[in-house]
Amino acid sequence: MKTRKLGPHNVSAVSVGAMRLSIEGRPSRQDAIATIHAALDAGANHIDTAYGYRIPGEPEAHNHRLIAEALATWPGGDSTKVVVATKGGHLRAAEDRPGRWSQNGNPAHLKLVAEWSLRDLGVDAIDLYYYHRPDLNVPYADSVLALKELHQAGTIKTAGVSNVNVEQLRIAHEILGDALVAVENHFSPAYRASDEVLRLAGELGLAFIPYHSAGGLAQPGGAERFPAFHKIAAARGISVQRLALAWELALGDHVIVIPGTSRPASILDSIQAADDVLTAEEMAALGADVWG
Ligand SMILES: NC(=O)c1ccc[n+]([C@@H]2O[C@H](COP(=O)([O-])OP(=O)(O)OC[C@H]3O[C@@H](n4cnc5c(N)ncnc54)[C@H](OP(=O)(O)O)[C@@H]3O)[C@@H](O)[C@H]2O)c1
Secondary structure (H helix, E strand, C coil): CCEEEECCEEEECECEECHHHCCCCCCCHHHHHHHHHHHHHCCCCEEECCCCCCCCCCCCCHHHHHHHHHHHHCCCCCHHHCEEEEEECEEECCCCCCCCEEECCCHHHHHHHHHHHHHHHCCCCECEEEECCCCCCCCHHHHHHHHHHHHHCCCECCEEEECCCHHHHHHHHHHHHHHEEEEEEECECCECCCHHHHHHHHHHCCEEEEECCCCCCCCCCHHHHCHHHHHHHHHHCCCHHHHHHHHHHHCCCCECECCECCCHHHHHHHHHHHHCCCCHHHHHHHHHHHHC
C-alpha cells in the first residue's frame, strides 16, 4: 500500500480507525480481531485508537487491550512495526449519561492515561499520543505541556492534537515543536469546519488525519446533496465511502485517512482508496459538490 509520513513513521495512506470495534454496536471479539488482521494483511500498518473507546460500564482500556491482542496474534508479519496512535483526555461519561463523552485535560490526568496506555497496549513507549479534545476548563497550553513532558520522558515517541482550531494548533506547535507530528479533526465532504486546519497542518509539516471521512454521503439525502460523489462512484464502480477517502487523500500528501470499520469487508473496501487516482476533472466536480 502507498505510505505517507506520520512524523518519523511511514504509514499506510489508508489506516484503521478502531473505535467501532469497542463501542455500541461492536462486533464479537473474534470478529473484531479478524477485522484488524484483515486490514494488516492488506497492508495497513497504522491503527488509530483512544483510551476512551469502550461501552460505558466497562474498563476504559477495551480498545487498547483488543488491539494488543490482535497484534500479538497476527500471523502475517512483524506486528511491532505497526504504528499505534492513541489519545487521552476524552472519556465515556458516567453510566447515567449513555452515549455522552466528557473531557479531562488536566495535565496529571493526561500523564496517567499515557501510563495506563503503555500498560494496556503492552509497549515501552507510545508511538503517537494525541490530546483528544480540548477541555475548556483547562488552559490549552497547560494540557499540551503535559504531552511535552511525556515526550521528554520518553513515554511517548511523538505527539498529536485532535479537535483543534487554528489557534489551538498554533499553540501546540509552538510548545511541542518537532515532537508534534499530527492533527486529527472531523472532516468530510459534509463537514468542513477544519478546512483551515487541514491547510495549516500542511504548512507546518504535520500529518492531517480526517475522521468520519464519508459522513453524510451514504445517509438518506446524500445522493441529492453530493451528486458528483454519487455519480463518479457509480461510474468507477466503487463505493461512495471509498471515493470520499480517495478525494481526501488527493487534498494533500500530508493527509492520512482512518476509516472506521466493524467488519473486514468495509475496511478492505476502504483500503483500495489508496490506489485510486482521481482525474483533474473528477476533482473539479467533487470540489463543486463540496465548495461550489
Ligand atoms: N479524534 C476524535 O475525536 C475522533 C472522533 C471520532 C472518530 N475518531 C477516529 O476516526 C475513526 C473513524 O471514525 P468512525 O469510527 O466514526 O467511522 P467512519 O469512518 O465515520 O465510518 C463509519 C462507518 O461507515 C462504514 N464504512 C466506512 N468505510 C466504508 C466502506 N468503504 N464501505 C462501506 N462502509 C464503510 C463502516 O461501517 P461498518 O461498521 O459496517 O464496517 C464504519 O463503521 C474512528 O474509528 C476513530 O479511530 C476520532
